[in-house]
Amino acid sequence: MDSWWSLGDWSGFRGSELATNEIVCPFCGERGNWSAEFSAQKRQPNGYKILHYDTLKCGSCASFVQAFWSAGSGLHDFRVQPWPLKVCKAPEHWPEAIGRYWLQAKRNIKDESWDAAAVMARSALQLSLRDQGATGRTLQAEIDDLASKGVLPSLMRDWAHEVRALGNDSAHPAPSQAPTEAQDARDIVQFLDFFLEYSYSLPKKINDYRARRSTA
Template structure:
C-alpha cells in the first residue's frame, strides 16, 4: 500500500520544554502562537529573550545593555548578540507605532521566533541534557 508522505502537521505540534522557566515559556509560547500576527509575535520573541537574560542574572539597564553584558560575560557570542539586537529593534517597530515604521512580516516573526527558540535550546535545554560530572 502506498501511503503519502507527511510533509507538515497542522496545527504545529511545537511546545516549549518544561525545563524552561515559566515566564520564559509563556513568552516563547505566545511568540509561537502569534506567528500569524507578526507584530505581536516579534514583541513576544523579544520579551522571551529579555526574560532569558534576566534569568541569567543580567537585570540592570535596558535590553540593549543586557545583550552587550551577555557578550562580555561569555553568555552570548557576538553573532548571537547581533541577532538578539535585530529582534530587539524589530520589536521596537510595533511597540512605538510610528508613522514611518513598517509592520513586521511573517518572515520577520519566524526569524525572531527561531532565534528565541534557539537561545532557549542553548541556555536551558542542552545544559539540562549534560551528563553529571564524576566527582
C-alpha cells in the same frame, strides 16, 4: 544523534517506559489519553538496544499515532507521527514565564499576527537575559552585559540584538511605520528558539549526560 539506535541514550524522559502522558493528540489536542493498539520491537544486532514501534489510539477522538521510541541508561526518548501542528507547551525545563511568552510568540506566528509575534519574542528574550543575571537600563545594555561576561558568544549576541531590534519596532511603533514582514517575524522567532536552546536545553542535555555517566 547520528543513529536511531542512539535514541534515548543522551537525553529524554526519565524511566524505561514510554511517557504517554507527554504525548499530545495531533487531532484533538488531548494530552496523555492513550491506549496501545499494536506494538512491535526490533533488537539491535550484537547490541542491547531495542527500538519500539507502538500504535496508540486517542481515548478522546479515537485517532491513531505511531510512537517510535527507545530507552538508554535510565532515560528514554520518542518521536511521534503525525505530530501536533499547534504548539501546546514550552519545554518543562525552561522557566515558566519565559516559556509563556515563547508560546505566545509561536501562536502569533500560527495566527499570522506578525507584530505581536515580534513583541512576544522580545519579551521572552528579555526575561531570559534577566534570568541569567543581565544588568542594564535597556535591553541593548542587558544583551551587551551578558556578552561582556562571556555568557553569550558573539553570534548569540548578534542574534539577540536582531530579536531586540524587530521587537522594538513593533513595541514602539511610529505612525508611518511599515508592518512587520511575515518572514522577518518567522526568522526572529526561530532565532529565539536557538537562543533558548542554547540557554536552557543544551545545559540540560549536558547535565543529563553527566548524571548518566556518574551512575554508569
